[in-house]
Amino acid sequence: VKFELTILGSAAATPAYGRFPSSQVLNIQDQWFMIDCGEGTQMRLTDFHIPRNRINFLFVSHLHGDHIFGLVGMLTSMSLVGRTQAFTIYAPEGLAEILEVTLRISQSHLTFPLHVHVIDTTEHKAIFENEILTVYTIPLKHSVPTCGFLFKEKPLLPNFIKEKISEYNIPVAQIPLIKFGADFVNEDGTIIPHSELTIPAPPPRSFAYCSDTMYFPEIVPHIEDVDILYHEATFTTEQLENAAFGMHSTATQAAQIALAAKVKMLVIGHISARYPDAEATLAEAQKTFKTTFSGLDGTTFSVPYRR
Amino acid sequence: VKFELTILGSAAATPAYGRFPSSQVLNIQDQWFMIDCGEGTQMRLTDFHIPRNRINFLFVSHLHGDHIFGLVGMLTSMSLVGRTQAFTIYAPEGLAEILEVTLRISQSHLTFPLHVHVIDTTEHKAIFENEILTVYTIPLKHSVPTCGFLFKEKPLLPNFIKEKISEYNIPVAQIPLIKFGADFVNEDGTIIPHSELTIPAPPPRSFAYCSDTMYFPEIVPHIEDVDILYHEATFTTEQLENAAFGMHSTATQAAQIALAAKVKMLVIGHISARYPDAEATLAEAQKTFKTTFSGLDGTTFSVPYRR
Numbered sequence: 001v002k003f004e005l006t007i008l009g010s011a012a013a014t015p016a017y018g019r020f021p022s023s024q025v026l027n028i029q030d031q032w033f034m035i036d037c038g039e040g041t042q043m044r045l046t047d048f049h050i051p052r053n054r055i056n057f058l059f060v061s062h063l064h065g066d067h068i069f070g071l072v073g074m075l076t077s078m079s080l081v082g083r084t085q086a087f088t089i090y091a092p093e094g095l096a097e098i099l100e101v102t103l104r105i106s107q108s109h110l111t112f113p114l115h116v117h118v119i120d121t122t123e124h125k126a127i128f129e130n131e132i133l134t135v136y137t138i139p140l141k142h143s144v145p146t147c148g149f150l151f152k153e154k155p156l157l158p159n160f161i162k163e164k165i166s167e168y169n170i171p172v173a174q175i176p177l178i179k180f181g182a183d184f185v186n187e188d189g190t191i192i193p194h195s196e197l198t199i200p201a202p203p204p205r206s207f208a209y210c211s212d213t214m215y216f217p218e219i220v221p222h223i224e225d226v227d228i229l230y231h232e233a234t235f236t237t238e239q240l241e242n243a244a245f246g247m248h249s250t251a252t253q254a255a256q257i258a259l260a261a262k263v264k265m266l267v268i269g270h271i272s273a274r275y276p277d278a279e280a281t282l283a284e285a286q287k288t289f290k291t292t293f294s295g296l297d298g299t300t301f302s303v304p305y306r307r
Numbered sequence: 308v309k310f311e312l313t314i315l316g317s318a319a320a321t322p323a324y325g326r327f328p329s330s331q332v333l334n335i336q337d338q339w340f341m342i343d344c345g346e347g348t349q350m351r352l353t354d355f356h357i358p359r360n361r362i363n364f365l366f367v368s369h370l371h372g373d374h375i376f377g378l379v380g381m382l383t384s385m386s387l388v389g390r391t392q393a394f395t396i397y398a399p400e401g402l403a404e405i406l407e408v409t410l411r412i413s414q415s416h417l418t419f420p421l422h423v424h425v426i427d428t429t430e431h432k433a434i435f436e437n438e439i440l441t442v443y444t445i446p447l448k449h450s451v452p453t454c455g456f457l458f459k460e461k462p463l464l465p466n467f468i469k470e471k472i473s474e475y476n477i478p479v480a481q482i483p484l485i486k487f488g489a490d491f492v493n494e495d496g497t498i499i500p501h502s503e504l505t506i507p508a509p510p511p512r513s514f515a516y517c518s519d520t521m522y523f524p525e526i527v528p529h530i531e532d533v534d535i536l537y538h539e540a541t542f543t544t545e546q547l548e549n550a551a552f553g554m555h556s557t558a559t560q561a562a563q564i565a566l567a568a569k570v571k572m573l574v575i576g577h578i579s580a581r582y583p584d585a586e587a588t589l590a591e592a593q594k595t596f597k598t599t600f601s602g603l604d605g606t607t608f609s610v611p612y613r614r
Contacts, residue, residue: 014384015350039380040347043322065413069380073346076372077321094412101408105401106372107451144414
């Protein structure tokens, strides 16, 4: 059962060295979610064999161009292949106006319903919920209203131990109740406790996306223990002044956040065009937080169930 | 002295098979001009080593997304490297509104003056002129207001034959006048005709861009004898109905236009996503017009001076 993050673009601000602007997709139990949609995202979906038409939700962290300029092109391309499934966007105030004006003037007609929900980037709250997960906003600190997103699987039901059916003569109709927590009472009135009939479910998995932001330890309580933390690391410490000026983070700062939040894995990205590759930021982050990885374009990170 | 067309994107409507949406650059005598600016154009400039900051003019044929969705990203990237040189756009009515809304809401601040001139797509007239060339609109027939562009070098001055200086004792100060057409009168009153002192200049070179359009023979008088005709060929004849429905051309129709206009070279592109490569459209066009080439992403076509 999948929980897989794929990086579509790892560049900050402007594409460079083959890195495209920010976009990521998350596959949770075969449901696809997109986060941010920089220019060229639709090409990246093709490059990395992501099933474009199975993506129904987009979460937008903020409205800087390198996080949204691929959106209208992706939507119009979806229309060209006759998409009918609704597409739903959660984004800070303003995106709908860009979409409305651009679609109208370019005379692009969408073949599917488009829903745009305005999110409040200053609150930590649940903004989306379905049968498998809840998505929460994470207020970040950047030069425009910005929030991250926490994707958290819902608790799974425990696994019923099949061998117990014959052992206690349990009617099949009872199994769902037992999985939901009921004990089993057999014919002679003996109570077989729920805990003897099931194996606890693996803990739910989680992913936190934190970009763009300066070093902002207030996010730590919201991202504690996540399986994957994606945190921007636009610069190395050598560029501390540039990081502060642009309200971005250094690799060390990203790693400090990961350490404080005791996350299981840190993925860094949003790499400045001044770096030809990801070596400098990765080496720096790993000094503070060992299980750091570079989230370069096309990289996939999987989270297995942990027992 | 260069006259070079480079194709940045050869896809119709939606990127496919590594083909990006429409954009081209023209290098005339080391001045760079861009035509259309589909999504990903800024990446293509990097891919094909085009000096982005030497492009000062963009000509937009029409406002369909696959011809303009790379523009805001390219402009903001130019700002990120501190461009100060003005950027001037010629486009049909409406583009300025998309730019204004998108730049404002994404809080993108350009570091250079941006000028947007509205063009009338229904007239054939000169819209741009400088010391080396004139650019004319070419009305096309598409589902939204659309025009092509004719880029025509200005006539060059004839070459002065250096050996004539000593032969007739010509003062150096006279040479510019002779190049401009004056005869030379020597000390004893003999008239040395201009034609004896100069070699005629090579004929000016020209490029016509015709996309998007259905088969529209009315354009022929505007593009006669051009060195390179770029004409869209979205489909093969097999897809004649689709071509008519989308107001696009087939490869045969593009070739018929080239033949009627007696152009020296036809470049076809704007290839539908239904074709994995350019073989079908190219083979079809070459049956009608032999000197046809596929304008795939990254291809460059040069026009030498012809004597």
